[in-house]
Amino acid sequence: MRQELIQEHQGGMWLWLLQRVTAVVLVVGLAVHLIVLHAFNLGELTFDNVAARVASWFFAAVDLSLLGAGLFHALNGTRMVLLDYGFSGEVARCWGRSSGWWVWRPSDTAPGPSGRG
Amino acid sequence: MPEARFRVKRYDPEAPVMIGARYDEFTVPYESSLTVLEGLFYIQEHLDGSLAFRYCCRAAVCGSCAMYINGTYRLACQTNVRHLHGDAITVEPMPHIPLVKDLVSDMTDFFAKYEAIKPYLMRNSKTPDAEIPQSEADRKKLDMPIDCIMCGCCYSSCPSVWGEGSYLGPAALLKAYRFEVDSRDEAGKTRLPSFDNERGIYRCHTITNCVEACPKELNPTEAIQWLKGATVRRRLLGRAK
Numbered sequence: 001m002r003q004e005l006i007q008e009h010q011g012g013m014w015l016w017l018l019q020r021v022t023a024v025v026l027v028v029g030l031a032v033h034l035i036v037l038h039a040f041n042l043g044e045l046t047f048d049n050v051a052a053r054v055a056s057w058f059f060a061a062v063d064l065s066l067l068g069a070g071l072f073h074a075l076n077g078t079r080m081v082l083l084d085y086g087f088s089g090e091v092a093r094c095w096g097r098s099s100g101w102w103v104w105r106p107s108d109t110a111p112g113p114s115g116r117g
Numbered sequence: 118m119p120e121a122r123f124r125v126k127r128y129d130p131e132a133p134v135m136i137g138a139r140y141d142e143f144t145v146p147y148e149s150s151l152t153v154l155e156g157l158f159y160i161q162e163h164l165d166g167s168l169a170f171r172y173c174c175r176a177a178v179c180g181s182c183a184m185y186i187n188g189t190y191r192l193a194c195q196t197n198v199r200h201l202h203g204d205a206i207t208v209e210p211m212p213h214i215p216l217v218k219d220l221v222s223d224m225t226d227f228f229a230k231y232e233a234i235k236p237y238l239m240r241n242s243k244t245p246d247a248e249i250p251q252s253e254a255d256r257k258k259l260d261m262p263i264d265c266i267m268c269g270c271c272y273s274s275c276p277s278v279w280g281e282g283s284y285l286g287p288a289a290l291l292k293a294y295r296f297e298v299d300s301r302d303e304a305g306k307t308r309l310p311s312f313d314n315e316r317g318i319y320r321c322h323t324i325t326n327c328v329e330a331c332p333k334e335l336n337p338t339e340a341i342q343w344l345k346g347a348t349v350r351r352r353l354l355g356r357a358k
């Protein structure tokens with residue numbers, strides 16, 4: 001088989017791990033988000049109430065981690081779907097670089113097996 | 118004497134462009150029991166000598182006779198026609214694998230991927246004079262993966278293989294697991310790069326078609342998930358397994 005094709009996709013552990021971590025953040029974070037904002041509206045929907053919530057560190061942390069996790073999860077998820085549909089050429093590789101550059105590790109691009117067996 | 122009606126899918130590499138699939142029908146008489154493989158022998162000997170299929174052990178251990186029989190992955194030698202329903206037995210080659218002729222699949226890529234994961238025990242420490250001891254619990258971990266007969270059913274059934282021709286696939290990864298999980302294996306990070314990539318373990322989306330397809334009732338999905346966890350443990354936590 002085309003050994004070079006196996007080598008081309010070295011790495012992936014970080015993307016897989018983060019997909020899983022962000023999935024957990026999404027499940028927990030979305031639950032908090034929906035419960036707090038929609039199920040138990042914290043007081044009336046007034047400027048003061050919203051400003052107070054936005055100013056709280058807890059909600060800032062929940063909202064920011066939701067935003068970050070959601071962005072990563074959706075972009076990397078879409079990248080994986082594209083890969084699975086056979087766009088493993090330039091398009092998918094560019095996408096992989098742009099959404100995954102900040103988790104790049106030198107070992108991710110280490111050469112694979114040099115020959116068979 | 119009972120009779121079994123066979124519908125066999127044919128493929129002739131030398132025929133000019135084929136339009137649609139060709140199925141040939143054969144009637145095979147038998148006495149009290151007949152396996153699909155025996156039926157194919159009868160057809161080849163008495164009805165159509167040009168029919169091509171693979172077999173070797175006739176006892177469900179070599180994995181050569183994997184076919185798609187009545188829409189299910191089965192070993193022809195292990196399948197008794199009396200256990201099949203419907204008025205005909207439809208015998209097709211495993212789907213999604215290139216063909217050589219009739220029911221003979223081209224397993225070149227399949228075995229190249231098997232070789233790519235270095236399917237042998239690797240040791241660094243000095244070979245002991247006696248055997249390498251292994252606890253009962255450690256030996257138990259091998260029970261599932263060593264039953265794999267490399268028939269290719271799982272590989273043919275895996276949507277990730279259909280979508281990406283160079284994905285290693287469940288059989289090769291199950292074999293990688295068989296050695297990685299072995300307490301005697303000391304490959305360390307030698308074998309790791311062959312499957313720690315997106316044409317390896319991360320291409321598996323736990324669809325579990327492979328589990329359903331396996332005629333030996335093995336669980337490649339579980340093995341691949343273990344490899345994902347073990348890779349993280351090894352690379353991030355510095356653990357041995």
Ligand code: HEM
Pocket residue numbers: 019020023024026027030073074075076077078080081321322323
């Ligand atoms: C645009 C939206 C989303 C996309 C494109 C997306 C895509 C994906 C993909 C491709 C996977 C990996 C599947 C695999 O390889 O096995 C995944 C896993 C997962 N996603 Fe999402 N997802 C999205 C939104 C969400 C949301 C909103 C949640 C939670 C509420 C969520 C929860 C999960 C969970 C729990 C997993 C399993 C993690 C794992 O098995 O490692 N996803 N997602």
Ligand code: SF4
Pocket residue numbers: 274275276277278286287320321322323324325326327328337338341
């Ligand atoms: S569980 Fe993984 S290896 Fe098995 S069929 Fe699904 S994608 Fe393929």
Ligand code: SF4
Pocket residue numbers: 180264265266267268269270271272287288291330331332333334335337
């Ligand atoms: S895991 Fe099962 S289906 Fe796959 S090659 Fe081994 S025996 Fe065949």
Ligand code: FES
Pocket residue numbers: 171172173174175176177178179180181182183192193194195
């Ligand atoms: S002939 Fe060996 S498995 Fe069927």
